[in-house]
Amino acid sequence: MALNCGIVGLPNVGKSTIFQAITSAPAEAANFPFCTIEPNVGIVNVSDERMQKIADIIGPEKLIPTVVEFVDIAGLVKGASKGEGLGNQFLGNIRQVSAIVHVVRCFDDSNVIHVHGEVNPVDDIETINMELALADLEVVERKLSNLPKLMKNQNKEIASKAKVAQPILETLAKELAEGRSARTLGLSEEDMDVISDLNLITLKKVLYLCNVDEEGIFEDNDYVKAVQKFAADEGSLSMKICGKLESEIASLDTDEEKAEFMEAAGIETTGLATLTKAAYEMLGLRTYFTAGVKEVRAWTFRAGAKAPEAAGVIHSDFERGFIKAEIYHCEDLFTYGTEGKVKEAGKLRMEGKEYVVKDGDVIHFRFNV
Known part of the structure; x- marks a missing residue:
């Protein structure tokens, strides 16, 4: 089950720059409207430190994280619902995604044209929402x-x-x-x-993403505060990201270089990691793990799912022929240090069809078809 988010906004708010940074996938970014016509798609691994900790204990041959799919949809303009700016095509693309990341420009820069001539994030949001x-x-x-x-x-x-x-x-x-x-x-x-x-x-959940300059990362400017209030009043989420900074991080070749750059910039985590986790939570998605010497793998399921439904994420046969699940929580593994000691402590248990899977469970399914 992959999370699918459409990145939308007015032209020239930084959508394609952010998309390129967080996915490290090529997306044309230029200083004029309708630069993006066909939607670009990028697959991003969801950062989850628990998976690496499990792997450090189990010692698998490989790690397979869960992923988020981001779709960079071309800039909408006033009149899009009537076909302005290839609006019908763009709106059709938005209908296909699970959730919306609405990028809003929250920085001043005379060198970057604003489609309406001035920076007014709430007005921009209302234009798109209309x-x-x-x-x-x-x-x-x-x-x-x-x-x-x-x-x-x-x-x-x-x-x-x-x-x-x-x-x-x-x-x-x-x-x-x-x-x-x-x-x-x-x-x-x-x-x-x-x-x-x-x-x-407009039934899809929305995360309003404030694109700020480097100063805006550390202190909320008036643009960001306005978006935060708008989102809160609507019952939606909001966060901020510096597209320019994320682009610079993404351009570096190694994890060591990225870590050094982030330390110098005074940031602990990338906008990518924060955004993917926020989008994940927004849709009520959770993660369980399967762990063995061949691989440790993360699987996405919907909060509240019972064991057979969660098993079906791996394969429909697992759900159809579900017998029971052997389960312990990853935190117990971290506490006791080995699966054997988890079992000795009585933390490994057998669960049936009515068990509601928890975020962070490590599961081995038993089934017969």
Whole structure:
């Protein structure tokens, strides 16, 4: 299960620079709008120090971390929902991702053109959010126009579902027309199930990523504070990153050079590590491990998953033929030093189908198909 995040924002806010830095993948970055047309895709390992600690004890031949997929989607502009700036193509790309990383320019630089002529991050956010809301409105209105026909369907189940959907869709249409995102409306799980087939962009979770200059890393400027307030009011996450600095770190060849550069710059971790972890948490994803002499591997699962579902992440046969799981937590391994001592301490146990997997569990599944 790979996490898939679309990087969006206005032109010239630093999306492609950040994408190139965090993925070390080539992405054209230039000082004019619509530099990115086709979406660039990069696969990034999720940094997890626990996996290395497990490996230090187990001594595997290789390590396989879990990954995040970042998609650099071209800059949206006002009117994108009506096709401005190849907007329909870009909006279609956004519909395919699991979550959105919305890059917002939070620095002053007269040498970098702003598409609106001035730096105003909240205005930039509202411009993008309005276009996404209007794109969703078109989808909702199309569904609403089909309801009268569905309500008359002789299949009672189809007719009943249409009647249930009507008030939800009408509420959505009203709010989207005002530029408000569907995720802010407090829809119930039942409501979400009714509209799940619409694949609304504004239902996706968002992380607002403030692109700051080097001074902005250590002290929040007024732009960052404005974005933080906007995100908090909306119930979304926000963080900051210095695209320029991340690019310089990414350009270095060795881990030693990167560590020296970061120490000189006064930072302990890269924006990449912080961003991937934040995105991971945003979608309610967790990690369990499989560990043996051949490999230590991290696996992504959704919080709250029971053992058979988590087993299915490895292969559907594991879920279908699940018998039980042999489990201990990685912290117990760190405490006792070996798997044998974990077992002696009574920390290794057998769990059945109702066990809810915890972040950091080390698991060996037993199955039969």
